[in-house]
Amino acid sequence: MEAALKGLKVLDFSTLLPGPFATMYLADMGADVVHIESPTRPDLIRMMPPYANGQATSHSYLNRNKQSIALDLKLSENVELIKSKISDYDIVLEQFRPGVMQRLGLGYDTLSEINPRLIYCSITGYGQSGPYKDKAGHDINYLALSGISGHSGRIDCGPPALGVQIADVAGGSLHAVIAILAAVYERARSGQGQFIDISMTDCVVSLNNMAASGVLAAGVAAAPEQSYLNGGSFYDYYQTKDARYLSIGSLEPQFTSGLAQLLELPILLEKGASFDADDRKQVKMAIQEKIIQQDLHHWLSLFENTDVCVEPVLHLDEALDSALALQRDWTVDVPLDTNSAQTERQLACPIKFSRSQNRYLHVGQKIGEGKW
Template structure:
């Protein structure tokens, strides 16, 4: 079986996380990806520890299935080579600041004259227009400006620093893939390519969805510890006797009733749905006291027998080695190269098809190891 995107050819100028993660998905689903990198300014992901098999683990994961081509984009001969080959490609993705590709002569307007069917996606922090377009930023800044950080976390301690890049991935990578594949479908009708402007901040704003709907149309202000999901109810994490945590999401009446029975807490049924501050604190403290009475593994065994939306908070290593991970094939063994029997364990592509097959041909290559 072929990958779902077999036949699409992608020229990837991106570095770090957002662009490479987007093209990883495209490559896993069968697209041919040529990754252009600078021979003198290595992608910082290549330098990020830890390392395995002589390379940075993040790089060999994010760049699997891609051909690595080393080109100095300041060299006019290399620009000419790209223009000569651009008609072979369906998609270009880049992650430079606005104006950089235009100065290089590789902007959409220039390349579309050579290949009118070209789909060209730019990923930036703040988009191609507006006051912020030339500003630097990181994930934490995009979350701050989007409003997500402002209605998350605790009132006394503020928004939590997250352990993953939400805006980079859910904002940049995933929306880029959606935009690119939408443009591919549109091209089947029109025969024309188009330009896609992905702002990680724009896109992460959309993750507010339900909260933003309440704020915009319902005129309800969103503050930390006021909503259903951010501490306004007993929906929260609770510490066990041995310092681990359980996630409690038993919001619906049947789950709330089940949880109250298991914990022997009638107060949960009486006041669990209340938004009164005193009631909220009373219920949450009652749940915390009860959860604190047993160790993590004890609660795991108890809640494994009851379907009430309570699950253990797993460390990453535990999650990746869990029974669920095995059943759902969260990881895969990827050959180091096409001729190697040695493999590296990596996250798999989570999109599962009934006929098409995701491909894991080889891990990310060393700089310049690939071929056009």
């Protein structure tokens, strides 16, 4: 089986997480990705611990399947080299602040004159226009400005510090992949490339979806622990006797009924679907008082063969070695290079095709190790 994106050629000028994650997905699905890196200012992701096999594990993962080419873009001969090759490429992805690629002589207007079929995607924090376009930012800032942090977390302790980069990945990386592939499809009809402006903040705002629809159409404010899905109902996490947690999402009537029977809590049937804040609070307290009486193992045994939307909160190492992870191929052993029998365990591409096959050629390369 061949990879789905075989033949698609990508020139990647990005660093850190959003751009590299996007181009890794494209590369996993078969695109040929050349990653242009500075020989004097290494990508910070290369320096972030932990390390394995002589490299930062995040770099080895995010840049797998890509060819690393070291070029100083401030040198005119390197800019001319890129221009001489750009007609062979379908996609350019860059992650500099607005205007940087133009000043280097590698902006969309310049490169599209050479290759009118070029699809050029720019990922930034705040987009190519507007008062924030030149501001620095990180994932936590984008989440704060998007409104997501404002209706997440707990009333008494504020927004949560998340363990993953939501705006970078769900906002930047995945929206970039969607937009790029949509542009490839459109180009098949029009024969023309186009410029794509991905603002991580713009895109992460869309993740508010249901909460935002209530604010915009009904004027219902969004606040922590106020809705069914953000801690305002018994849809929540509950601590066990051994300081672990259960996730309980038994909102639908059949699941609520099953949970009430298993926990022997009739209050779930009486008040589980109530819109009254006091009723909701009583239900949550009753569940927590029950769950805290036993350790996680007890609850796993009780819920093992039930279908009521109750699952344990796993530590990451537990999740990656779970039966579900094994059955669904969450991880893959990637060769250190194309000629190596030694491998590094990494997250697999989660997209599964009936005919196409994802590929894992090698982990991220050393700076300048690739061929072009």
